[in-house]
Amino acid sequence: MQSLKEFWESRYRKMDIRESGNIGYSVRYNYWYYRAKERALLKAIKRHGIVIKGKKIADIGSGTGFIVDFLLRREPASILGVDISQKSVDYLKGKYSGHKNVNFQCLDITRSKPQGGSVYDLVDVYDVMCLIVQDEDFLQAMKHICSMVAKPGLILLVDMFPEKTVRLGDYIVSRPREDYLQILTSNAFEILEIVPQFYLFNRNISNRIIRRMVNLFPVVIYVIDGIALSLNIFGDGNKSGASFKLLVAKRK
Ligand SMILES: C[S@@+](CC[C@H](N)C(=O)[O-])C[C@H]1O[C@@H](n2cnc3c(N)ncnc32)[C@H](O)[C@@H]1O
Numbered sequence: 037m038q039s040l041k042e043f044w045e046s047r048y049r050k051m052d053i054r055e056s057g058n059i060g061y062s063v064r065y066n067y068w069y070y071r072a073k074e075r076a077l078l079k080a081i082k083r084h085g086i087v088i089k090g091k092k093i094a095d096i097g098s099g100t101g102f103i104v105d106f107l108l109r110r111e112p113a114s115i116l117g118v119d120i121s122q123k124s125v126d127y128l129k130g131k132y133s134g135h136k137n138v139n140f141q142c143l144d145i146t147r148s149k150p151q152g153g154s155v156y157d158l159v160d161v162y163d164v165m166c167l168i169v170q171d172e173d174f175l176q177a178m179k180h181i182c183s184m185v186a187k188p189g190l191i192l193l194v195d196m197f198p199e200k201t202v203r204l205g206d207y208i209v210s211r212p213r214e215d216y217l218q219i220l221t222s223n224a225f226e227i228l229e230i231v232p233q234f235y236l237f238n239r240n241i242s243n244r245i246i247r248r249m250v251n252l253f254p255v256v257i258y259v260i261d262g263i264a265l266s267l268n269i270f271g272d273g274n275k276s277g278a279s280f281k282l283l284v285a286k287r288k
Contacts, residue, residue, distance in 0.1 A: 037206055040167065041144065044121040051127045056099030058238055061251055068254035069237045070102050072261055073162070076233040076282050077106065077192070084228055084284055086190060088112050091157035094184055096145050097164035101128050104138065113137065116156070120144045145180055146173035155186040161193040163280070166210045169203075174211065175219065182223035182287075191220075191285040197230060197274050213274045216283060225285040232278030234261045235270050239279060 038046065048055050057066040080086065088110035095103045098117035107115055114137040119125050125142040132138040141150050146168055159181055168174045185191060196202070196210040203209050217227060236257045241247045250257060264270055270277035 040169075040207070041120050043207060044119075045123055048121055048123040048127075051100055051123070053100055053102070056102065056124075060240075062254075065251050065254040068258040069234075072234040072237050072258055073102070073194075073280075074106060075262065075265075076231050080192065080229065080231045080282055080284050083231075084190075086158070086284075088158070092154070092186075094118070094150065094156040094159045096159065096161040096181060097167075098128055098140065099124055099162075101131055103160055103162055104128065104132065108132075108135065108138070114139070116141065116150055116154075118143050118145065118150055146170075146177040149180045149184060154184075156184055156189060157186055158190045158192065159184050161191065163194050165193060166195050166208050169207065169209050174209075174215075178216075178219045179223070182220070182225065185225075185287045187287050189287045191225065191283070191287075193283045193285070194233065194280055195283065196279060197281050197283070213283075216285075220285050224288050226288060228284040228286055230274040231282040231284065232265060232270070232272065232276040233280045233282055235264055235276075235278050236261050237279065 047059070052063055053066040053070060054061065054063055057069055088107055089112065091112050093107055093112045093115045095115060095117040098104055098119045104115055104117055117128055117138070117140045119140070119142060122142045125140045128140045143150065145164070161181060165174065165177065168177055181191060197213045198210050199212060201209065201211050213230065220227060241250060274281065
């Protein structure tokens with residue numbers, strides 16, 4: 037079995053959004069998938085009055101830069117992106133070379149924190165924790181992340197938060213809200229909310245015809261998901277039927 041680093045180095049080839057998003061679907065699908073993530077993020081920002089402008093931000097597992105793009109449009113003071121993949125870091129350094137306030141470091145968050153020991157107003161962790169399979173590594177990564185947050189400061193973290201730990205293959209383990217709650221509470225954080233991101237994206241579709249339709253017309257999923265979210269059809273918060281959710285935690 038490949039190490040986590042080897043896995044990501046071999047997954048990144050073209051550095052397109054499929055590779056950091058859902059590689060089983062088209063670029064078009066992933067475009068709308070990321071738009072759905074953005075919609076949930078905007079909702080959380082609005083609901084909790086989160087300010088990006090002028091803030092110091094760390095992005096854990098930057099991938100192809102979806103969050104960096106989102107944040108830059110909102111004029112933060114600085115962004116530090118970290119990723120276990122050297123390919124990702126090299127790509128991102130090139131992509132954002134014109135931005136003096138954006139830096140990247142290649143590191144494994146289960147092993148170390150960014151150099152310099154700075155603290156950040158906001159640390160976001162998008163689709164990374166569920167890739168950390170070993171429980172000790174998970175704990176260590178959470179400790180590093182918590183210690184990077186200023187007082188007061190925020191963590192925005194995306195995972196599935198199932199009722200019980202779910203192991204999906206060799207490289208994906210999703211842990212319940214209670215596991216996060218325990219670690220966050222013991223590090224002086226409170227969970228403000230868990231916002232559903234989407235219901236229909238990121239599902240395994242085995243039917244070839246439906247899969248083809250979804251790859252061709254993902255905007256339909258985006259619209260249906262948006263309606264379901266605004267009507268609260270599948271429920272709100274952690275107990276909703278959403279496949280992935282955004283946890284907002286505040287350091288007290
Ligand atoms: C599913 S991608 C998500 C990328 C980005 N956050 C997004 O939402 O588009 C996960 C990213 O986390 C990185 N990663 C995985 N494990 C990591 C670790 N232990 N430390 C730092 N980065 C990690 C991977 O290299 C990959 O770029």
